[in-house]
Amino acid sequence: MTLQEWFAMQHELDRYIEREHGLHGEELFEKKILALLVELGELANETRCFKFWSKKPPSSHEAILEEFVDGVHFILSLGLELGFSDRDIDLVSQEANEDLDRGFLKIFRLVNDFRQSKDAADFEELFRQYIILGQSLGFMLDDVQEAYKKKNEVNFKRQQNGY
Numbered sequence: 001m002t003l004q005e006w007f008a009m010q011h012e013l014d015r016y017i018e019r020e021h022g023l024h025g026e027e028l029f030e031k032k033i034l035a036l037l038v039e040l041g042e043l044a045n046e047t048r049c050f051k052f053w054s055k056k057p058p059s060s061h062e063a064i065l066e067e068f069v070d071g072v073h074f075i076l077s078l079g080l081e082l083g084f085s086d087r088d089i090d091l092v093s094q095e096a097n098e099d100l101d102r103g104f105l106k107i108f109r110l111v112n113d114f115r116q117s118k119d120a121a122d123f124e125e126l127f128r129q130y131i132i133l134g135q136s137l138g139f140m141l142d143d144v145q146e147a148y149k150k151k152n153e154v155n156f157k158r159q160q161n162g163y
């Protein structure tokens with residue numbers, strides 16, 4: 001899937017949600033920023049990477065991947081809000097974070113930087129670093145795109161079922 005196809009899938013879902021909830025023209029940027037921060041917290045919780053006080057293991061690889069792609073939805077959606085969907089962002093890298101906690105904290109900071117600046121370069125850096133966080137969790141870009149497609153479909157069904 002190309003990046004343009006990825007944005008197009010998100011665009012369809014966002015438009016469906018907006019129609020379903022009568023939100024056409026509503027300012028959703030800040031809500032989507034908050035939603036992304038919440039998803040990041042949920043993702044960190046599933047990995048349990050920061051829970052030095054607990055011996056419980058992390059959630060399954062699948063559960064963590066599903067949380068991860070929730071975040072991808074909101075990143076794409078934020079890019080669409082600001083008209084960045086035609087940008088050529090190179091998401092392919094071999095990088096991974098050496099320390100997961102710091103990887104998460106970096107994304108929280110990048111989300112806030114992007115919230116303030118609404119700048120294309122900050123958006124691209126956020127998207128790239130989020131993909132690198134995924135690689136640190138063991139997800140290659142292809143896994144992420146496949147899981148995204150599945151969750152996108154689930155999101156449509158949820159809307160159709162009165163979520």
Ligand SMILES: O=c1ccn([C@H]2C[C@H](O)[C@@H](COP(=O)(O)O)O2)c(=O)[nH]1
Pocket residue numbers: 013014017069070071073074077151155
């Ligand atoms: O405008 C929106 C609003 C929500 N979602 C998707 C992203 C996540 O996959 C899911 C979040 O749903 P919860 O399970 O957190 O309610 O909804 C979008 O793609 N676009």
